[in-house]
Amino acid sequence: MSDDSRPSPSEARTAAVIPAAGRGVRLGPGAPKALRALNGTPMLIHAVRAMAASRAVSLVVVVAPPDGAAEVKTLLDAHALPERTDFLVVPGGDSRQESVRIGLDALPPGIDIVLVHDAARPLVPVDTVDAVIEAVRDGAPAVVPALPLADTVKQVEPAGVAGEPEPVVATPERALLRAVQTPQGFDRDTLVRAHETVTENVTDDASMVEQLGLRVVVVPGHEEAFKVTRPLDLVLAEAVLARRRLNDGF
Numbered sequence: 001m002s003d004d005s006r007p008s009p010s011e012a013r014t015a016a017v018i019p020a021a022g023r024g025v026r027l028g029p030g031a032p033k034a035l036r037a038l039n040g041t042p043m044l045i046h047a048v049r050a051m052a053a054s055r056a057v058s059l060v061v062v063v064a065p066p067d068g069a070a071e072v073k074t075l076l077d078a079h080a081l082p083e084r085t086d087f088l089v090v091p092g093g094d095s096r097q098e099s100v101r102i103g104l105d106a107l108p109p110g111i112d113i114v115l116v117h118d119a120a121r122p123l124v125p126v127d128t129v130d131a132v133i134e135a136v137r138d139g140a141p142a143v144v145p146a147l148p149l150a151d152t153v154k155q156v157e158p159a160g161v162a163g164e165p166e167p168v169v170a171t172p173e174r175a176l177l178r179a180v181q182t183p184q185g186f187d188r189d190t191l192v193r194a195h196e197t198v199t200e201n202v203t204d205d206a207s208m209v210e211q212l213g214l215r216v217v218v219v220p221g222h223e224e225a226f227k228v229t230r231p232l233d234l235v236l237a238e239a240v241l242a243r244r245r246l247n248d249g250f
């Protein structure tokens with residue numbers, strides 16, 4: 001142990017919490033999004049494998065759809081994971097934030113670093129996962145992978161009625177903006193404190209750490225770590241898998 005009683009970077013144990021309890025309304029009707037197939041395999045299994053691909057990850061906590069925990073457990077039993085990786089399944093909550101908190105509550109003692117990774121980002125490469133873990137090991141309390149934006153962004157006055165034109169109020173300087181992905185990596189105690197402290201709804205975990213006034217840093221994200229949100233994203237995800245198969249010589 002180091003002087004401040006935190007484990008040294010090489011001793012730190014890492015777990016991944018995967019919120020997978022969403023319905024996937026924007027994807028359209030069907031099974032909960034995490035259970036929909038990508039190339040014949042549920043999206044969640046791709047996401048679990050992406051976390052387990054990192055040799056640093058010793059535990060994966062899957063936060064399942066509230067009525068789907070048994071089904072998820074059966075799925076995980078049926079799909080081989082590396083022997084070094086344990087997994088737990090817990091039923092999720094009404095919001096992503098609540099689901100992550102439930103996953104955090106399920107972590108056993110001895111875990112020092114926590115990754116929070118959307119089941120909806122099934123194709124994140126292991127190099128991105130490892131880069132996030134390394135930056136937490138280097139001392140950052142919170143780390144997010146992110147990419148520069150391709151589009152210009154406008155801040156608007158939201159229209160009261162869908163489809164109505166919305167007045168633009170500002171154009172933030174694009175070079176200063178980043179599109180944030182997951183896994184987001186955290187010192188465990190910091191993330192637990194953030195979830196205990198922040199009560200309003202936020203869209204990612206790192207913003208809760210920002211609200212504590214702590215340092216959040218960005219490492220390079222990856223274009224294959226995109227979030228499957230709308231139907232066209234499924235087409236893109238299957239194309240990425242097909243490209244990987246070609247590159248792997250299958």
Ligand SMILES: Nc1ccn([C@@H]2O[C@H](COP(=O)(O)OP(=O)(O)OP(=O)(O)O)[C@@H](O)[C@H]2O)c(=O)n1
Pocket residue numbers: 018019020021022023024025026027033034063092093094095096097099100117118119120121227228229
């Ligand atoms: N109550 C919820 C809502 C979301 N999530 C998870 O949070 C991740 C990111 O959320 P998003 O992509 O918005 O998924 P959904 O909420 O399912 O999508 P939608 O908003 O289209 O319904 C997903 O892996 C999703 O399963 C969760 O665990 N619990």
Ligand SMILES: C[C@](O)(CO)[C@H](O)COP(=O)(O)O
Pocket residue numbers: 096118179180181182203204205227
């Ligand atoms: C956490 C996240 O993936 C970072 O980009 C994103 O904020 C999740 O948003 P969603 O609306 O829950 O998909």
